[in-house]
Amino acid sequence: xxxxxxxxxxxxxxxxxxxxxxxxxxxxxxxxxxxxxxxxxxxxxxxxxxxxxxxxxxxxxxxxxxxxxxxxxxxxxxxxxxxxxxxxxxxxxxxxxxxxxxxxxxxxxxxxxxxxxxxxxxxxxxxxxxxxxxxxxxxxxxxxxxxxxxxxxxxxxxxxxxxxxxxxxxxxxxxxxxxxxxxxxxxxxxxxxxxxxxxxxxxxxxxxxxxxxxxxxxxxxxxxxxxxxxxxxxxxxxxxxxxxxxxxxxxxxxxxxxxxxxxxxxxxxxxxxxxxxxxxxxxxxxxx
Numbered sequence: 317x318x319x320x321x322x323x324x325x326x327x328x329x330x331x332x333x334x335x336x337x338x339x340x341x342x343x344x345x346x347x348x349x350x351x352x353x354x355x356x357x358x359x360x361x362x363x364x365x366x367x368x369x370x371x372x373x374x375x376x377x378x379x380x381x382x383x384x385x386x387x388x389x390x391x392x393x394x395x396x397x398x399x400x401x402x403x404x405x406x407x408x409x410x411x412x413x414x415x416x417x418x419x420x421x422x423x424x425x426x427x428x429x430x431x432x433x434x435x436x437x438x439x440x441x442x443x444x445x446x447x448x449x450x451x452x453x454x455x456x457x458x459x460x461x462x463x464x465x466x467x468x469x470x471x472x473x474x475x476x477x478x479x480x481x482x483x484x485x486x487x488x489x490x491x492x493x494x495x496x497x498x499x500x501x502x503x504x505x506x507x508x509x510x511x512x513x514x515x516x517x518x519x520x521x522x523x524x525x526x527x528x529x530x531x532x533x534x535x536x537x538x539x540x541x542x543x544x545x546x547x548x549x550x551x552x553x554x555x556x557x558x559x560x561x562x563x564x565x566x567x568x569x570x571x572x573x574x575x576x577x578x579x580x581x582x583x584x585x586x587x588x589x590x591x592x593x594x595x596x597x598x599x600x601x602x603x604x
Contacts, residue, residue, distance in 0.1 A: 346557055347373040350546075351385035351397035353498065354378070354519050358577040359570045366564045372557055381496050382451045386416055389549060396548050396558055398422055402592060403453035403541035406599035407477055417553050418545035418596060420562030421587035423574055425514030426539065427457055428528030428581075429465075432504050437465045437530050442488050444508035450494035452477040457542065458511035459483070459492075461532050476541070476599055514581035524581020541599055543587055553589070562589075 345368075352360075355376040364374045377394050379385050385397040386408050400408075405418060429437060429446075440446070446467075448458035456478050462468050469485035470478060480492045495503055500512040501520035514524040532539060546562050548555065564570070571584040 345371045345373050347375055348396060348557060348561065349375045349377050349394040350561075351377045351379055351388050351394040351399065353380075353382060353385065353399040354515060356519065357515075358573040359565075362567070362569050362573050363561070363564055366567055366569075367561060370560055370564070372560065374561070381498060382449075386412075386547070389416060389547065392549075395552070396546055396561070398544070398546050400547065401453065401542040401544045402595050403457070403476060403599060404451060405545065405547060406541070406596055407452045409596070409600055414596075414600070415550050416547050417550050418547050418592040419553050419558060419589050420546045420565065421585050421592060422544045422546060422565055423515070423578075423582040424539065424543045424585050425524065425578065425582040426532035427454065427461060427511055427513055427542075428517065428524060428532065429458075429461065429509045429511050429530040430501070430504060430517065430522060430527055431509040431529050433508055435529055437462070437467055437509065440467060440488055440490060440508055443491060444488065445491045445493050445506070447493045447495050447500055447503045447507045447510035449497035449500060449511065449513065451497060452479070453541075454497060454511075454513065455479060455494055457532070461511065461530065462490075464533070465530050476602055514578055518578035518581055523579040525579055541595060543585060543592070543595075545592055 355378045360376060367374045377388070379388070382399065382404065385399050388394045389397050402418065405416065408416065434440065446462070448455055456476060459468070459470060459478065459480065463470050467490060468483050471482040471484050474482045493507060497513055497516060500510045500516060501522065504510050509529065512522070517524045548558055552558060566584065566586050574582050574584050
C-alpha cells in the first residue's frame with residue numbers, strides 16, 4: 317500500500333513539474349508572451365522570425381490602453397511587456413512597488429503636437445482645447461512641451477508627474493483635455509491640437525517627422541526618462557531567454573523596420589539594463 321501511495325505521489329510530482337514548464341514545447345522551443353499596445357508594427361514579424369531561429373516563440377498579447385500591460389505582467393498573464401518608457405514605469409512603481417524592472421531599451425521618440433486646424437501652437441486662440449495623453453508621465457511630458465512652446469507656465473514644483481493643476485499661467489485659458497493615449501489621434505477633429513506619442517502617430521498614418529506643428533527636443537536631457545523599454549517581473553531580470561529577445565531587438569533589420577513603420581519618428585536605442593534601472597531609481601527618489 318505504501319509503495320502504491322509513493323507511486324501516486326511521484327506521478328503527481330511529475331505532473332506538477334510538467335505544468336511549471338508548460339511554456340516549453342516538445343521540440344525544446346520556449347514561448348514568451350509579450351504585452352504590447354500595438355502589435356501591427358513592422359518590427360514584430362522580424363523579431364519573431366529571429367527569435368524563432370534561437371528556439372524562442374514570441375506571442376504578442378495586445379492591450380487596449382496603457383493601464384493593463386503592467387497588471388498582466390504582475391499577475392503572470394504575460395512574461396514581458398514592451399509599451400512604456402522609464403517615466404511611466406516609475407509612476408507604476410510608485411503606486412504598486414518596484415516589482416517590475418526594465419531589462420533593455422527599445423526606442424525613443426519625441427512627442428509631438430498635431431492639428432487639423434492650426435499650423436503652430438502660436439495660433440491657439442482663447443479657450444481652445446488641447447488634448448494630451450492621460451497617463452501621468454505622458455501628461456506631464458505634454459504639459460512641459462506646452463510650456464516650452466510658450467503656451468503655459470508650470471509651477472516650480474511640477475516634478476516628473478505634474479498635472480494640469482500645476483499650471484500657474486494660462487494667458488489664453490487653453491482647455492487641457494486628457495484622453496487615453498491611443499485615442500489622441502482620433503480626437504483631432506474635436507480639438508485645436510493633440511499631443512500624440514510617435515508610435516501612436518505612426519500607426520494612425522501620421523508622419524512624426526513632418527506632420528507635428530510642435531515637436532519635443534530629442535536632444536534635451538529631460539527626454540532621457542522617455543526611453544522605451546522591455547520590462548519583466550523583478551525575479552526574471554536575469555532570465556537568459558528574455559535577455560536574448562532584448563539583444564535581438566537591436567538587430568539592424570529590426571531598426572530599419574521601426575524607422576520605416578514610424579516614418580522615422582522612432583529610433584531604436586541601446587541603453588544597458590543597469591543604466592535604465594539607475595534612471596528608474598532616480599525618478600522614484602525624486603517623487604518621494
